[in-house]
Amino acid sequence: MDLPDFKSLTDRQSPIYLQLYWRFRNAIATGKLAPGDRVPSIRSLASELNLARGTVEAAYQMLSSEGYLIGRGPAGTVVSPQLDGRVSATTPVGSSALPRSGQIKLAASKPLQLGLPALDAFPRKTWVRLAGRNLRAMNVADMVNADPNGYEPLRRAIAAYLAVSRGIACTPDQVFVTAGYRGALELIRRTLFRHGDSGWFEDPGYLHARRFLEDAGMQLVPLPVDDDGLNVESGLRHAVDTRFAVVTPTHQSPSGVALSLPRRLALLDWAQAQRAWIIEDDYDSEFRYDGRPLPPLKSLDHAGRVLYAGTFSKVLYPGLRLAYLVVPEHEIGKFRNSMAQLGRSPVLFQATVADFMEQGHFARHIKKMRSLYATRREYLVRALAQVFGDMLLVPERAGGIHVVAHLKPKYNDKAFAAAANAKGLAIMALSEWCIRRRSPVGLLMGFANIATPEQALKYVRRLREAFEH
Numbered sequence: 013m014d015l016p017d018f019k020s021l022t023d024r025q026s027p028i029y030l031q032l033y034w035r036f037r038n039a040i041a042t043g044k045l046a047p048g049d050r051v052p053s054i055r056s057l058a059s060e061l062n063l064a065r066g067t068v069e070a071a072y073q074m075l076s077s078e079g080y081l082i083g084r085g086p087a088g089t090v091v092s093p094q095l096d097g098r099v100s101a102t103t104p105v106g107s108s109a110l111p112r113s114g115q116i117k118l119a120a121s122k123p124l125q126l127g128l129p130a131l132d133a134f135p136r137k138t139w140v141r142l143a144g145r146n147l148r149a150m151n152v153a154d155m156v157n158a159d160p161n162g163y164e165p166l167r168r169a170i171a172a173y174l175a176v177s178r179g180i181a182c183t184p185d186q187v188f189v190t191a192g193y194r195g196a197l198e199l200i201r202r203t204l205f206r207h208g209d210s211g212w213f214e215d216p217g218y219l220h221a222r223r224f225l226e227d228a229g230m231q232l233v234p235l236p237v238d239d240d241g242l243n244v245e246s247g248l249r250h251a252v253d254t255r256f257a258v259v260t261p262t263h264q265s266p267s268g269v270a271l272s273l274p275r276r277l278a279l280l281d282w283a284q285a286q287r288a289w290i291i292e293d294d295y296d297s298e299f300r301y302d303g304r305p306l307p308p309l310k311s312l313d314h315a316g317r318v319l320y321a322g323t324f325s326k327v328l329y330p331g332l333r334l335a336y337l338v339v340p341e342h343e344i345g346k347f348r349n350s351m352a353q354l355g356r357s358p359v360l361f362q363a364t365v366a367d368f369m370e371q372g373h374f375a376r377h378i379k380k381m382r383s384l385y386a387t388r389r390e391y392l393v394r395a396l397a398q399v400f401g402d403m404l405l406v407p408e409r410a411g412g413i414h415v416v417a418h419l420k421p422k423y424n425d426k427a428f429a430a431a432a433n434a435k436g437l438a439i440m441a442l443s444e445w446c447i448r449r450r451s452p453v454g455l456l457m458g459f460a461n462i463a464t465p466e467q468a469l470k471y472v473r474r475l476r477e478a479f480e481h
């Protein structure tokens with residue numbers, strides 16, 4: 013047996029256990045280590061390389077969990093015999109065992125799918141390193157129980173992030189970590205609402221929130237959205253006496269417009285006068301390409317009527333299922349009581365997000381994505397203009413990770429979307445996000461995973477084909 017070359021474990025960028033892991037994988041992929049070969053015991057390799065046993069153990073654990081190594085009791089640890097023929101020299105043998113950006117197959121996602129961040133640009137290597145570190149550092153307390161309000165260092169990191177990037181002053185105690193935005197809505201519903209309570213809802217508005225709230229027995233009062241966002245005046249005129257309002261002030265979902273400052277102030281005044289609650293869904297405020305965003309409602313909330321929700325689905329990835337809710341100080345106790353009844357998110361991922369934020373990766377990633385998304389948006393907008401001309405109208409927007417392409421009212425956007433999706437795309441009809449009958453028509457498309465102008469053109473041509481048939 014030819015052992016991997018361990019002489020130069022000197023890559024300062026990655027921890028030793030990962031370098032060890034890579035060396036083993038390379039050795040297996042290139043045939044230096046064959047299926048069935050015995051590898052040194054943890055103790056002897058640690059002593060030979062002058063490393064802590066835990067370091068070697070961590071590498072062996074990763075290799076075992078991925079099926080490369082297999083423990084044979086007293087006979088030691090061997091390269092899995094089942095690898096025969098499965099690992100060839102074509103297995104990636106670069107310095108990283110992780111798929112590099114661009115190599116990742118987006119099988120689980122579809123072209124133009126809404127709501128997805130750029131999965132190919134996610135810093136997987138850093139993420140896996142931090143997750144691995146947290147996994148190894150797990151202590152008994154983490155294994156026994158988790159803080160029901162959310163992992164404390166993560167709540168601290170979120171409070172610090174909000175202070176710097178959104179001008180929101182809150183303590184970590186005001187922050188609750190939830191299972192996605194829907195987890196935040198469930199927490200609010202349990203804590204503050206009763207069955208049948210009514211609330212303003214943007215029309216068009218975020219489909220999943222609407223379904224969730226309706227299923228939970230809330231009465232939604234649709235309010236129109238125009239170029240200044242939610243029409244607050246309409247709410248004041250027709251339905252002043254409601255318990256809550258759900259709004260997406262930074263980039264209205266789905267139109268992308270910003271709620272104007274006068275309307276923000278009117279909404280806050282209304283909530284204070286009515287003792288109503290404003291649910292501020294700030295789901296993708298990080299992605300802005302033009303100018304400075306208006307201050308979030310929460311930063312102007314002197315009366316303590318705003319429940320501020322943020323999510324990691326857009327900045328990191330939606331499968332993480334992590335979001336957060338910031339509540340007014342005087343409501344902390346009630347929210348804690350509700351949290352005690354709800355399911356908790358795994359500490360491992362909360363701790364990994366906390367490290368990701370504290371070590372500056374979060375801010376760096378957002379900065380990178382901002383310019384990437386501005387470019388990718390342009391790919392899609394240009395391709396739409398080239399293929400559809402003035403049949404589709406795409407308004408300029410300052411941010412977000414999807415576009416709304418408006419159609420003339422004579423078209424049936426649901427039929428259009430269905431035909432496109434039958435061709436493998438994943439777009440949505442604007443009218444599906446509307447509550448009223450006479451709704452605008454258009455198509456909602458995500459652009460974050462469009463890697464090149466050619467790809468944009470390919471998808472948009474497919475969209476056109478769907479339209480022609």
Ligand SMILES: Cc1ncc(COP(=O)(O)O)c(C=O)c1O
Binds near residue numbers: 191192265334335
């Ligand atoms: C308008 C809006 N709010 C919130 C979210 C976040 O949802 P979650 O945290 O459940 O992924 C999304 C995600 O797509 C969204 O589009």
